């Protein structure tokens with residue numbers, strides 16, 4: 457069964473920046489597929505979006521579980537036959553010690569969600585994105601993934617020493633460029649977005665920015681016109697150094 461409306465899948469969309477990306481895309485007329493690993497949390501998010509007249513559906517997707525990713529892709533293929541926008545938003549921050557003493561299993565777990573998750577999801581969804589007239593893939597990265605920023609002592613992030621989270625986002629940035637290069641001759645654009653330091657559960661609501669502000673750049677990159685960039689990294693002030 458096909459559809460004429462634009463379809464967007466956002467992973468980790470049951471709360472935080474992902475839920476707000478879903479809301480902002482929904483307000484623009486997208487049918488938003490609320491990716492969530494937990495059906496209770498996903499359904500609650502869909503209900504709150506539906507109460508704002510947004511066309512939202514729950515899609516069960518745990519980005520560390522390839523079976524759930526493949527099931528989600530099959531469901532989207534059967535229901536919509538295409539995918540216009542994929543926002544790889546789901547991410548975790550579980551750092552508790554500096555690089556010299558952190559348990560390596562925490563770093564691995566961070567990579568499973570923040571790097572291998574987007575890789576598996578993008579591979580599974582790409583056949584559907586190729587069926588879109590103008591596919592857009594947005595990887596929600598972080599200023600902490602910017603090696604240029606991290607190595608600048610004058611930057612507000614210059615003092616951070618995190619082995620897992622930062623490097624998982626640097627790797628996600630490299631993956632963004634790799635996909636953009638592979639897809640350069642198609643109408644698909646692949647970019648990375650830094651939402652800035654946003655108050656969410658991920659940082660115990662310590663960030664100064666709102667989810668509305670944090671969602672702005674991912675949404676802009678999800679809705680780029682045909683002349684927009686690909687293989688780039690932006691926050692809402694412009695390009696971010698790699």
Ligand code: NAP
Nearest residue numbers: 468470472473493518519545546547598653654656657658
């Ligand atoms: P959040 O409120 O903690 O939301 C994270 C979302 O990811 C939740 O929906 C969570 O689901 C989901 N998630 C985690 N692991 C998952 C998995 N294996 N499968 C599917 N979903 C999973 O955090 P947030 O701040 O909105 O973070 C969203 C993205 O922005 C992340 O990629 C983060 O790294 C990035 N970011 C955030 C900030 C910031 O300051 N907040 C700054 C830069 C970048 P559950 O509810 O089931 O846990």
